[in-house]
Amino acid sequence: MSINAQPGDVTFTTPWNVFKPYFSYLLMFLGMGLISGSIVHAAQADMRQYALVLMAIGAVLFAFGSYLNEVLFKTGILGDSVLKYVSVSLLLALGIGMVSGAAQHFYDTPVFASYIAPIGIFVSSLAFAIRQGYVLHRRNWVFMIMLGVVFATVFHLALRSYASSLPVSVGHHGIAAATMHGDAHDDGHDHDHSAPDHGTAATTLGSAH
Numbered sequence: 592m593s594i595n596a597q598p599g600d601v602t603f604t605t606p607w608n609v610f611k612p613y614f615s616y617l618l619m620f621l622g623m624g625l626i627s628g629s630i631v632h633a634a635q636a637d638m639r640q641y642a643l644v645l646m647a648i649g650a651v652l653f654a655f656g657s658y659l660n661e662v663l664f665k666t667g668i669l670g671d672s673v674l675k676y677v678s679v680s681l682l683l684a685l686g687i688g689m690v691s692g693a694a695q696h697f698y699d700t701p702v703f704a705s706y707i708a709p710i711g712i713f714v715s716s717l718a719f720a721i722r723q724g725y726v727l728h729r730r731n732w733v734f735m736i737m738l739g740v741v742f743a744t745v746f747h748l749a750l751r752s753y754a755s756s757l758p759v760s761v762g763h764h765g766i767a768a769a770t771m772h773g774d775a776h777d778d779g780h781d782h783d784h785s786a787p788d789h790g791t792a793a794t795t796l797g798s799a800h
Contacts, residue, residue, distance in 0.1 A: 686715025
């Protein structure tokens with residue numbers, strides 16, 4: 592309702608105007624989720640191809656959703672600025688996806704995560720500044736970049752130190768694989784050697800008489 596509207600005057604929203612922003616946000620958040628969920632698994636050889644495909648799909652969904660929400664539905668501006676805006680938005684999504692993915696799956700690939708989390712913060716912070724259209728002096732850009740590099744380096748060293756302290760056998764999501772007790776033979780059964788051998792026991796008793 593408008594501030595200057597008279598009491599009882601209500602401006603109703605059409606279902607289409609509700610669906611449009613919802614659809615664009617659905618695409619953006621779905622794309623972000625696919626990026627953050629797959630970017631860390633790209634370091635694992637057995638999942639690399641699948642993860643890269645999901646990451647590409649997520650990037651396309653986020654870029655299209657960002658275009659719909661921020662450009663087409665709000666401003667309607669078309670031209671070269673659209674490509675720049677969508678590209679920077681995609682760079683922002685990739686950077687945040689690196690941070691989110693590293694946080695979610697740190698124990699799966701701790702060393703790899705110790706690299707992509709700081710890089711993600713550095714990339715996403717610069718992409719955010721460009722995307723929002725902040726006008727900074729050149730020396731302030733240089734200062735931001737240098738500060739970002741220093742922060743990313745210190746953050747990486749801290750994460751790498753922690754990753755080095757983790758046991759090598761840590762499994763998915765930090766759960767160590769259970770160690771099987773007893774010997775597993777080719778027949779697929781576990782044999783408990785603590786049980787007495789009845790044949791040996793009978794022979795021993797027979798020789799005792």
